[in-house]
Every structure is written in C-alpha cells, then in structure tokens.
Amino acid sequence: VVGYYPSWNKSTLPHTAVLYQNLTHIVYAFLIPAADGSISVPAGFLYPELNMAAHQKGVKAVISLGGWGQSDGFSPMAADTGARHKFVENITTFCTTNNYDGVDIDWEYPKTAADKANLAALIHELRLAFSNANPAFSISMAVPSTNWSGQWFDVAAMKNDFDWMGIMTYDFYGSWTTKSGPNSALYGNFSINPEGWIDYSVAYYSGTRGIPMSKLLIGTPFYGWMFTASSMYGASTGASQLTYSSIAPKLQQGWVRSWDAEGPVPYIINAAKTQVISYDY
Secondary structure, X not given: OXXXXXXXXXXXXXXXXXXXXXXXXXXXXXXXXXXXXXXXXXXXOOOHHHXXXXXXXOOEEEEEEEOOOOOOOHHHHHHOHHHHHHHHHHHHHHHHHOOOOEEEEEOOOOOOHHHHHHHHHHHHHHHHHHHHHOOOOEEEEEEOOOHHHXXXXXXXXXXXXXXXXXXXXXOOOOOXXXXXXXXXXXXXXXXXXXXXXXXXXXXXXXXXOOOOHHHEEEOOOOEEEEEOOOOOOOEOOOEEEEEHHHHHHHHHOOOEEEEEOOOOEEEEEOOOOOOEEEOOO
C-alpha cells in the first residue's frame, strides 16, 4: 500500500498526522530532473522528519521525480549517455544521503520511439547502480492507464528492473472530456463508458503487456471531479477537481447520491441537476 505525499501538503497534513499503519511505502513528490542530469530540489522541499517517522513505523520512504508539468528534463537527459549517467549517480547519492529507500519515476510522458528506448536504458542503469549502492533500494514508475501513451513504455524490457508499476487508474474523466463520467470506476462497458476503468487497465498490463500481477499497483484518487452536466455520462461543458473533504458536506446540502451500476461507483447530483460529482471508486 503506497501513499503519495505531495511536498506542498506539509502545512495541511504534517508528518505527525500520517496514518503510517495503513501504509507499506510513502512516496514524497516531486524532485525535478534536468536535461544535464542534475536534479532540482525545490526550496524548502527536504522533509527528513517524514522519513524518520516512516522508518520508525516500519514504512519505506521513496522519492519521486517528475510529475505533470515537471517532466521536460527526462527526454533530453535520457537521450544523452553522459547526462543519463550523471542523473543515475545523482539520484543514487540523493537516496543514500537523505535516507530514502528507493526512487519513483513519474515521466509524463515519453512521446517517441527514442524516448521509449532511452527510458529502458535509464531504468536498467539505475537498477545496476542501486544493486551496487544498496540492493534494497526500490525502483517504481507511474504508467498510463492504457496504451494511449503506454506504447512509449517498453515495459517488457523494464519489468525485471522495476519493483512495481503504479497504474494511473484515475482521471478517466475530467475537464478534457466532453461528457461527465466516473473518476476511477472499477468496471465498465465501452458502449456506455468509452474512457476506461481499473479492471481494464490491470488486464491490459498483466495480459497484453505481460507484467506480473505482483508488480502492478492500482492508483486510487482521494479527490473527485465536478462536471457541469445534468447526468452521469451526460454532455459536460467543463469540470473542476475537488478534494474529498469538500465533497462530503454536499450530501447535507441538497445533493442527491446515486449509483452507477456499471462502475460500480457512487456519484452525486445537485438539486438543480446542473452539476455532477464523481467522487469515489
């Protein structure tokens, strides 16, 4: 059970409030990779208290790199042998110096055949470096829910170097879709839900891509999407993301809870039937 901890949540959810008993790993996000192989550490990023608290509870602490909007450095770095070696050396040193137990690569997203090959080379070199520095260090990576971008991840070449792959089984619907829909449905039907669901993604990676089930991690969102729409799977003219804590009170404010039998997931609609919130999986 891996929990992602964004660095910008330190003030609202300090390390003392984390329920470590529910986790095996905590992933601290994000460091930023640079084209020359260096690593950018945002101001005030380091949080040694989190690692210490996690270790005291028997939880592994992992560092994540990249993320949405911060992955531009991956492609040029991975394409340059010297920069790639520098990056591997830098992240190995960072983990050792700052008491991390592994690294999580969140490259969003490789876009070419060259990126695909270079990513596989990067991960293999990282595995070799970790084997020498600390064989217990883990390597994980966030991967797309299906092959829309997954085609640029050579998972067959990398599967022996990874400890796990975290499938981004969330945001199936959002501000970019023309219809409302479940954020993270467990099951589905393409005639009703063309965007996908968790079981389909797991079957894709375990079946089509040949990844052992023991190395697949399901991504679970702790937020929802509010659509400007009149019904689930209805036409949407926009959407915004909401935290779970801001959604729950709406059930006492006139919103009506309904159930999507396909998902099967709950959703709520406002009294005027102008907004739909998909909030759970």
